[in-house]
Amino acid sequence: MTGDTRSRAVGIDLGGTNIKGGLVDRDGHVAVKKSIPTEAAGGAGHVIDRIAGVVADLLDEGGTAPDDVAGVCVGSPGPLDADRGIIFEAPNLGWRDVPLADELTSRLDFPVWLENDANAAAFGEAWVGAGKGRECVILLTLGTGIGGGIVIGGRLWRGVNGTGAELGHMTIDYDGPICGCGSRGCIEAFAAAPALVRRMRLAIDDGADSSLAGAFRAGEEVDAKRIYEAAVAGDATARREMEQTGRFLGIAVASYVNIFNPNCVVLHGGMVDAGDMLLGPLVDEMAGRCFESSRRGLQVLRSALRGEAGMVGAAGCAFAAAEGSA
Numbered sequence: 607m608t609g610d611t612r613s614r615a616v617g618i619d620l621g622g623t624n625i626k627g628g629l630v631d632r633d634g635h636v637a638v639k640k641s642i643p644t645e646a647a648g649g650a651g652h653v654i655d656r657i658a659g660v661v662a663d664l665l666d667e668g669g670t671a672p673d674d675v676a677g678v679c680v681g682s683p684g685p686l687d688a689d690r691g692i693i694f695e696a697p698n699l700g701w702r703d704v705p706l707a708d709e710l711t712s713r714l715d716f717p718v719w720l721e722n723d724a725n726a727a728a729f730g731e732a733w734v735g736a737g738k739g740r741e742c743v744i745l746l747t748l749g750t751g752i753g754g755g756i757v758i759g760g761r762l763w764r765g766v767n768g769t770g771a772e773l774g775h776m777t778i779d780y781d782g783p784i785c786g787c788g789s790r791g792c793i794e795a796f797a798a799a800p801a802l803v804r805r806m807r808l809a810i811d812d813g814a815d816s817s818l819a820g821a822f823r824a825g826e827e828v829d830a831k832r833i834y835e836a837a838v839a840g841d842a843t844a845r846r847e848m849e850q851t852g853r854f855l856g857i858a859v860a861s862y863v864n865i866f867n868p869n870c871v872v873l874h875g876g877m878v879d880a881g882d883m884l885l886g887p888l889v890d891e892m893a894g895r896c897f898e899s900s901r902r903g904l905q906v907l908r909s910a911l912r913g914e915a916g917m918v919g920a921a922g923c924a925f926a927a928a929e930g931s932a
């Protein structure tokens with residue numbers, strides 16, 4: 607510990623649609639937050655200018671002097687190199703090999719760090735969210751893909767090359783569907799939102815009765831949220847596929863529990879809004895597949911920070927990096 611006393615840090619959650627930024631204090635409270643469209647079509651330089659603008663606005667609105675800011679951390683989709691601050695590939699942004707940290711540092715007066723977005727969310731939940739005060743927190747982000755983060759003793763486990771914690775790419779079926787990572791049968795290929803939509807479409811094609819049959823046949827865009835809403839409204843096919851998604855997740859979570867014996871597994875992302883329809887089957891499936899001793903006291907929790915997890919977590923990562931304990 608360096609005894610850094612600067613009271614605030616800026617966390618940025620960089621997404622393909624929005625840039626969310628927060629000025630955060632050492633207790634994890636968000637003093638000021640701001641969200642603007644990313645405008646990714648404008649190119650990397652334009653987006654980085656916009657991030658710098660968000661940082662300036664946050665300090666201005668928060669009445670915070672630059673010398674009271676420990677630094678800025680950007681949580682970004684990857685793959686990326688957090689040590690060198692380079693985003694190798696961000697399909698949502700159309701970026702390849704963007705030296706984000708250097709580019710942003712040249713526009714700001716603070717140190718800038720880069721972090722994988724799921725890692726940032728995991729850090730946030732372990733710091734001040736659902737996993738606060740716990741020794742070992744595992745986080746899964748459920749969305750278009752499945753991201754993962756592992757926090758042990760208040761520190762992220764990034765792996766030797768910084769590419770660890772890819773919990774979405776645990777194989778649950780050696781002969782399963784091709785995954786976006788190039789492998790086959792990853793949990794992401796079974797339980798991310800597009801997989802749920804795909805299974806729902808297949809069930810309807812096979813003749814299953816569903817309130818969404820007309821929408822699928824008309825070629826409408828049906829997303830996971832719509833399937834969940836149909837399930838809540840009594841659509842038995844939609845409910846069955848939601849529950850199946852939970853069971854698939856339970857298979858993967860059982861392995862995380864056997865490997866890490868964590869205090870808690872935190873689920874984050876839009877699909878988590880499905881609540882017990884997803885969590886119930888997940889916990890049942892997990893319980894049958896992992897050691898009783900490893901799941902004793904284990905909690906499977908929904909994100910407490912929700913849409914702010916990435917932003918708050920990134921700020922926490924900035925404090926940790928400034929202390930030299932990232």
Ligand SMILES: [Zn+2]
Pocket residue numbers: 774775776785786787788789790792794795
């Ligand atoms: Zn994969």
